[in-house]
């Protein structure tokens with residue numbers, strides 16, 4: 001059966017000896033804008049493409065304001081800082097995520113608390129979140145504390161796995177009830193909508209990534225989506241060395257960061273954003289073909305959650321058990337089709353094995369069974 005799956009995938013991506021998981025696609029104005037950018041000499045941290053990319057992205061996502069960042073990981077760090085996460089705080093998140101989520105909160109000196117995901121979204125479960133809070137946390141003066149560690153619990157960071165939105169309405173409700181700041185790790189979900197609203201715009205801040213393997217790319221890059229214009233302004237200031245505007249003096253009024261996205265990367269981003277709607281159509285078309293095929297051979301395919309429109313960044317199948325997963329990975333990678341298991345659970349990595357955890361039965365089940373299959377835009 002594995003050989004049939006390999007042939008089917010190769011048939012979907014013809015003329016490739018090795019089918020990658022996700023290759024970037026440049027078919028629009030990329031070269032034109034890059035040339036313009038080089039001719040202007042403004043290739044670095046200021047320029048018209050930076051402003052345009054921020055404005056276009058805010059318009060596309062419906063965010064009040066968008067702020068570019070050097071990459072998605074540092075954008076999450078900034079987002080957590082902007083909502084007031086401080087050294088020693090705890091942040092509620094899912095262990096089924098890419099390492100960047102937990103690295104970013106660690107840069108803030110915060111500790112992760114790992115909450116299970118839902119089977120139908122692969123993302124943070126609002127029900128499990130509330131269960132954990134009711135058992136292990138307490139509200140004092142509108143601030144949530146971990147009863148065991150005594151630490152303040154400041155924020156909640158769900159991640160929209162492979163572009164599938166988490167149950168956002170319920171999650172917003174739980175966060176509001178317990179005075180938690182909601183920061184969405186929407187790094188994988190550009191072009192994904194929950195009941196018509198773009199992911200990354202439900203909490204105080206949302207974060208996108210434009211790394212080379214994401215749905216659209218700037219080479220490397222990230223973005224913060226804000227609902228609060230003042231907070232966005234402060235973020236822009238702090239990510240640009242906190243330099244106070246002056247005709248010649250070097251005045252800085254905060255510890256700042258050099259987290260700017262260069263104009264040349266933003267030029268690439270502007271062109272990529274123009275082609276995003278076409279990419280999304282192609283990706284949904286591929287997901288539909290996969291769904292049909294895997295249904296016909298009795299393999300579970302990960303479909304978008306109810307009420308959502310996923311970008312289908314990476315398609316995923318859920319195999320019977322770890323043994324089947326391992327033999328599938330072995331066979332496909334040896335036969336010219338790149339496949340990958342889902343990430344190892346964060347609570348199993350040495351840096352986070354001391355972290356507080358809720359019941360993680362869905363994560364444990366999924367971590368042994370999910371495999372990503374080739375998902376590039378097909379031309």
Ligand SMILES: *Cc1c(COP(=O)(O)O)cnc(C)c1O
Pocket residue numbers: 071072073074097098100101159185187188209210211221222
């Ligand atoms: C890609 C990604 C990020 C950000 O990654 P960068 O490479 O730093 O842009 C963050 N979180 C998740 C879940 C991701 O997949």
